[in-house]
Amino acid sequence: MPLLVRAGRLAGHAEPVDLRVGDDGRIASIVATSDAPSDDTGGAEVLDAAGRMIAPPYVEPHVHLDSVLTAGEPRWNESGTLWEGIERWTERKPLLTHDDVVGRVMQVLRWQVANGVLFVRSHVDVTDPDLTALRALVEVRERVRDVMTLQLVAFPQEGIVSFDGGEKLLEEAVHLGVDVIGAIPHYEDTREDGVRSVEIAVDLASRHGLMVDAHCDEIDDEQSRFVEVLATLANRSGLRERVTASHTTAMGSYNAAYSYKLSRIIARSGINLVCNPMVNLHLQGRFDAYPKRRGLTQVKELLGAGVNVAFGHDDVMDPWFPLGTANPCQVALVGSLATQLTSPAEVRECYRAVTDRAARVLGLQGGYGIEVGRPASFVVLDARDPFDVVRRQVRPSHVVANGHLVARGPEHASTLTWPGEDEMSVDFRRDADR
Ligand SMILES: [Zn+2]
The missing domain is CATH 3.20.20.140 (Metal-dependent hydrolases)
Structure with missing residues (x-):
C-alpha cells in the first residue's frame, strides 16, 4: 500500500507538508497540509508526522x-x-x-x-x-x-x-x-x-x-x-x-x-x-x-x-x-x-x-534528498532542527526506505520520585520546550 506522510516539517517549507509516495517507491508529491483535504488519503497508509521534522536519512x-x-x-x-x-x-x-x-x-x-x-x-x-x-x-x-x-x-x-x-x-x-x-x-x-x-x-x-x-x-x-x-x-x-x-x-x-x-x-x-x-x-x-x-x-x-x-x-x-x-x-x-x-x-x-x-x-547525488521524483527514503524526528537533533541525541520515530516504513522509534521519558518532591517526569523529547 502506498504511504502518505501527513503534516511533517520539511527544511525550506514554512508550513507543514503532506508527502505522498508513489507505487514506484519514489516521492510523488509534496503539498502544504493546509492545501490537502484531510479525508482524501487515496487508499494510502497514513503516517501522521504531527508536526515533527522530516529529514533525509x-x-x-x-x-x-x-x-x-x-x-x-x-x-x-x-x-x-x-x-x-x-x-x-x-x-x-x-x-x-x-x-x-x-x-x-x-x-x-x-x-x-x-x-x-x-x-x-x-x-x-x-x-x-x-x-x-x-x-x-x-x-x-x-x-x-x-x-x-x-x-x-x-x-x-x-x-x-x-x-x-x-x-x-x-x-x-x-x-x-x-x-x-x-x-x-x-x-x-x-x-x-x-x-x-x-x-x-x-x-x-x-x-x-x-x-x-x-x-x-x-x-x-x-x-x-x-x-x-x-x-x-x-x-x-x-x-x-x-x-x-x-x-x-x-x-x-x-x-x-x-x-x-x-x-x-x-x-x-x-x-x-x-x-x-x-x-x-x-x-x-x-x-x-x-x-x-x-x-x-x-x-x-x-x-x-x-x-x-x-x-x-x-x-x-x-x-x-x-x-x-x-x-x-x-x-x-x-x-x-x-x-x-x-x-x-x-x-x-x-x-x-x-x-x-x-x-x-x-556519490549519491540525485538519489538522496527529499524532492519529488527521488526515492522516498527519509526519517521522522521529534526535534526542532538539526541542532536540536544533535544536542538531545534524538533518534528517529520513523524510518522510511523506498516508500516502506521499516523502523519505529522508542520513547525517551523517565518518571522521577525524589524524596520530598512530587512525582515528576523528564522527557528528553520535550525538554527543548523548557
Ligand atoms: Zn577505517
Missing part, C-alpha cells in the same frame, strides 16, 4: 562491517593503538566463516536502520587469500538492497605492496564486484611503497570505473604525507570527487606552513575527506606524553577551504574500538566536541557531516 561514509562485534576475540586490544588493533584482527581473521560474517553484519545493519541509516560505505579487508569476508558482504549487499544501499571498498588492511599478493587480491576483489578501491599507504613498509600503493589504487579504479577511498595518514606522525599524493593523483587522473581520503589524522600534527600548502592541494583536487572522530580520539595520541594530541584531521580549516568533509563511525565493537551503537547522531556530537565545531551553525555542519556531506562522499 543518515549516511554512514566509513565503517568496517567485516570486523563488527569481534572485540575481545580472541583477545582484547589492551594498548588501544591502531597497531595492536591490526595484530588482534590478524589473529581473528583466520576464524572468519561466511555465516559468522553475515550474522554479525546483519545485526549491525539492523542497528543502523533503527538509527535512520539507509546508505553505508563499508571497507572490507581483502588481505585474506580466501576473501571470505568480501564474498559474504557481496551477498549481504544484495540481500538488503530494497532497504539499504551498501557500497563495498576493497580495503587492503595489511598493505598492497608490503603484503604478499596484495595487488592480485585487489584485482580479485574488483572481479567480485566492489564499488570502491582502498589503500593504506602509511602502513606500507616504506614511503616509496606507500606512494606506489596509491598509484596502484588510482590506476585500478580508473581502469574499472570505480571510486577510491584510502585510509590515509592514520598516524600521529607529522612526516606521514600521503594525502598530497592521493589528492594530486585524483586531480591528474580526473577522478577528483570520486576520491576520498579517510582519517588523515597526521594533519592534526602538521605545521602551519605545510598545512597551508596541503589545504590548497586538497581543495584544488576536489577530493572528499572523512574524519572518524570517535575512533581516532580513542586510537590516536597513544604514544604521547602530555601535552597529548587529539589526533584528528583539520576539520574546521578544511571546511573553511571549501573541502567536503564527512564524519564516519569507523568501527563498532571490534579490535580498534570496543564501543559504539552504529548511531551517526552520536558521531556528530562527538565530532562537534572533538573538533570544537560548537556554535549553532557549526553544530549544523556536524549534522551535515553525517547526512548530505556523507552522501557526496558516496
Whole structure:
C-alpha cells in the first residue's frame, strides 16, 4: 500500500507538508497540509508526522562491517593503538566463516536502520587469500538492497605492496564486484611503497570505473604525507570527487606552513575527506606524553577551504574500538566536541557531516534528498532542527526506505520520585520546550 506522510516539517517549507509516495517507491508529491483535504488519503497508509521534522536519512561514509562485534576475540586490544588493533584482527581473521560474517553484519545493519541509516560505505579487508569476508558482504549487499544501499571498498588492511599478493587480491576483489578501491599507504613498509600503493589504487579504479577511498595518514606522525599524493593523483587522473581520503589524522600534527600548502592541494583536487572522530580520539595520541594530541584531521580549516568533509563511525565493537551503537547522531556530537565545531551553525555542519556531506562522499547525488521524483527514503524526528537533533541525541520515530516504513522509534521519558518532591517526569523529547 502506498504511504502518505501527513503534516511533517520539511527544511525550506514554512508550513507543514503532506508527502505522498508513489507505487514506484519514489516521492510523488509534496503539498502544504493546509492545501490537502484531510479525508482524501487515496487508499494510502497514513503516517501522521504531527508536526515533527522530516529529514533525509543518515549516511554512514566509513565503517568496517567485516570486523563488527569481534572485540575481545580472541583477545582484547589492551594498548588501544591502531597497531595492536591490526595484530588482534590478524589473529581473528583466520576464524572468519561466511555465516559468522553475515550474522554479525546483519545485526549491525539492523542497528543502523533503527538509527535512520539507509546508505553505508563499508571497507572490507581483502588481505585474506580466501576473501571470505568480501564474498559474504557481496551477498549481504544484495540481500538488503530494497532497504539499504551498501557500497563495498576493497580495503587492503595489511598493505598492497608490503603484503604478499596484495595487488592480485585487489584485482580479485574488483572481479567480485566492489564499488570502491582502498589503500593504506602509511602502513606500507616504506614511503616509496606507500606512494606506489596509491598509484596502484588510482590506476585500478580508473581502469574499472570505480571510486577510491584510502585510509590515509592514520598516524600521529607529522612526516606521514600521503594525502598530497592521493589528492594530486585524483586531480591528474580526473577522478577528483570520486576520491576520498579517510582519517588523515597526521594533519592534526602538521605545521602551519605545510598545512597551508596541503589545504590548497586538497581543495584544488576536489577530493572528499572523512574524519572518524570517535575512533581516532580513542586510537590516536597513544604514544604521547602530555601535552597529548587529539589526533584528528583539520576539520574546521578544511571546511573553511571549501573541502567536503564527512564524519564516519569507523568501527563498532571490534579490535580498534570496543564501543559504539552504529548511531551517526552520536558521531556528530562527538565530532562537534572533538573538533570544537560548537556554535549553532557549526553544530549544523556536524549534522551535515553525517547526512548530505556523507552522501557526496558516496556519490549519491540525485538519489538522496527529499524532492519529488527521488526515492522516498527519509526519517521522522521529534526535534526542532538539526541542532536540536544533535544536542538531545534524538533518534528517529520513523524510518522510511523506498516508500516502506521499516523502523519505529522508542520513547525517551523517565518518571522521577525524589524524596520530598512530587512525582515528576523528564522527557528528553520535550525538554527543548523548557
Ligand atoms: Zn577505517
